[in-house]
Amino acid sequence: MIQDLSNIDNINSKEYWDDRFSSTNGKSWRANSGENQTKLFAYEIVKRLKMDTDFHGTILDFGCALGDAIPIYKERYPNAQFIGIDISTSAINICNQKFGNIATFLTEDVDSIPSVDVIVMSNVLEHLSDDKDFVKRLLRKCKDLYIAVPYEEKAPLHEEHVNSYNLHTFDYLNAEKEVYLCRGYTFSQILKSYIYIELKNIIRPFFKVPLYKGGLNRQILFHIKSQEASVLH
Template sequence: MIQNLANLGNINTKEYWDDRFSSNNKKSWRANAGENQTKLFAYEIVKRLKMDADFDGTILDFGCALGDAIPIYKERYPKARFMGTDFSTAAIEICVRKFGDIATFMAKDADGIPAVDVIIMSNVLEHLPKHKEVVDTLLSKCKDLYIAVPYDEQEPLHEEHVNSYDRHTFDYLNAENDVYLCRGYEFKQILKSYIYIELKNLIRPLFKVPLYKGGLNRQILFHIKSPK
């Protein structure tokens, strides 16, 4: 299923994201723990990438935000070459300052990126109205494409999201998929997850509340091989 709500309005403009990444207000990326969220997603994604530890090709993080996933990918694949791209020039300027010694960064959209071996797109596609076109373009630029998105998000979607995805979304591209729960990478995050899900599920029936079957961050990772 692909649920596209783009015609209801989309706030994901370059101006919007430049402000979120560069400002210090209450809605900014950093004020809302965006860097930690990127790391959380990256730790789960890297467990599921189907490359050997000695992979020495090029990995591109598409929609890299402030670049915080790249050190995690690099730790797993020390021989690989890394690139990061985002359409927000404000984000890329910060990426260069933070991680310019381990990766090359560029402010590009899907059409502007170079050909690479692997592209990882973490929690980006749900923001993009023309997501099928983006996927097609990215597949023309790589051998393996990994797409992580929220799993089976229900209406009302998050205000920044315009699409929802399930296991069958990319069947037409023969995609493999893996649904998993991002509990966190720090002890307090993992503990909070168990308290919120398993522990509270013990008492929810007492109050006639449905069991919580999702997760704090329930994700699906698609792996699509380029047909070229």
């Protein structure tokens, strides 16, 4: 089940994200390592996409932020075509500057995006009050939908999040799912992950400190095939 907290104020407006992506203050996307976070999630997602590496179709990254997942997907699927979509005009302008040579970037809403083979939505759905309807609309636009979200995030949620997800959230769509930990994509990141989690978990009980279970970096990836969207109608 989805833990629906959508009755709280949702700060995730276009204006909010335009400011986060374009500003240079301490709360900006770049100041808070947003680009690194996108890469961290993308390296784990791309290992779990169920297409052959010679895939020739189109992959759409919905909620692409500053586009940093696209080169990672491109490296795995060099023959694919890529589209990045984001609500923020500021983000898309930066995407075009950074990666316009390998992908098409657009500011579109969910009903205006082109129909494609695969849609990947990484750490976006938890921001949306109308998440179930949003999934329904995305499934009309693709053959395969991959959704990555924080796994069993507990209240109080991150200030930008309005939903929490578990293994059974999309059972009604016969979704495949996998829970995993985003440890990092460099040796130092991975080493620090093992030290902070497994090693420190050995001693945490002695100090009556709760075991670390992954926080926002503990993710669940849902894979939903579009023909199963008929159950929503």
